[in-house]
Amino acid sequence: MIDVTSSEQWQWQEWQGKPYLTCELLRPWQHGFFTTHFAPQMPEEFAAVFDIKPNAYRVKQVHGNVVLSPTEISWEGEHFSQADGIITDGNEQAVFVASADCTPALIGDRLTGQVSAVHAGWRGTAKRILPTAIQKFLDAGSELNNLCVALGPAISGEVYxxxxxxxxxxxxxxxxxxxxxxxxxxxxxxxxxxxxxxxxxxxxxxxxxDVRRVNQIQLEQLGLAPTQVAIAPHCTFQEPDNFFSYRRSNEKKVQWSGITSRNP
Incomplete structure (x- = not known):
């Protein structure tokens, strides 16, 4: 059985000399928790990191609990639709969220191949955005025991x-x-x-x-087993070489995290 508490669950990868993180739980999918070294690139450019050439989707994040599918995302005025999560509804769709100190969560269904990217700051966590995303999977026919969740680099409880x-x-x-x-x-x-x-x-x-721990507890309360959730052993506040932190610098700079859906 996989020990999801181990740092061995998380691996540094490299693309064109730039480091990013992947998680063993999400091995079936092309995915990445990207670092400051990719700035100021946007998701449309990050898609090139993946072996396939998927469509890239993002939203205007507003610290809420709305999760949309790609077909529900539109261009509204100067921004994409307001939401803080995206769940795929087809194959080879890459979904991305931006974060600094907030938690980027990538979710996958091992049976259907569908995925989700979620931005969970403390406000979104208070509004239970991860349970909302999980319910979207269940509404689409997923079973809870087929889901896996990786909570990426975020500010650690010891400094937040x-x-x-x-x-x-x-x-x-x-x-x-x-x-x-x-x-x-x-x-x-x-x-x-x-x-x-x-x-x-x-x-x-x-x-x-520790906002990531709150999200983990919410997932446990839904019925996800500990082995279905992995938490990155990285703190955005304490690791300036790789991650932006609004709490540290008061600058509105972000790193992106994304995952691509696949055929069942």
Whole structure:
């Protein structure tokens, strides 16, 4: 059985001298979590990294929980449709999301070959965007045990300081809605979770938050097994050589992550 907690699950690849990450769980698909070295290239250019020449799709990300298919994406004014996730509805479709400190999630169905790319910051996580994407798979005929999810480079909990309000939103997303008006009880409930997503912060009314762990718990609550989820051992804030971080630099620069659907 694959040990998805191991850094061996993640491999550095290279394209034209530029490094990017892949995940063993997503081996059946052409995919990549790209780095700063590819900037300012856009997904249409990244598609050339893959062996096939797919159509590349992206959206205008707004920190929500909308997940669209390529046929639902349109050009609206100066941008593509507003959403934070894309799920394929055909073969050789490449879907991409942009991130800096937020979590890029790539999802695949081992049986159908269909895939999804999701942008999950704390706001999207609070709105349960990953469960929304999983439900899209199920609505399309997927079975839960055929899905695999890779959570890419993002800011780590040990350095991500947030307010109590953000922690309350995370707790509500994990099913503790009855505690949303009782901050002390909510924080205690979150701290009592095994491998808690909350960490201590020395400042009053501040906490450290592991957003990827919250997403992982949401997936576990849906019924995904631990072996179906992999988390990248990389922090965008602490690794400036490879990743942009808005929290670190306050610059609106992003790296892209993408995956291509395949025949069943």
């Amino acid at each position: 300081q947030v307010s109590t309000d953000v922690a309350l939103a995370m707790g509500t997303s994990l099913g503790f809605k009855d505690l949303e008006h009782d901050p002390e009880a909510m924080i205690l409930a979150l701290e009592n979770i095994e491998q808690s997503p909350l960490l201590f912060d020395p400042e009053p009314d501040k906490l450290r938050l």
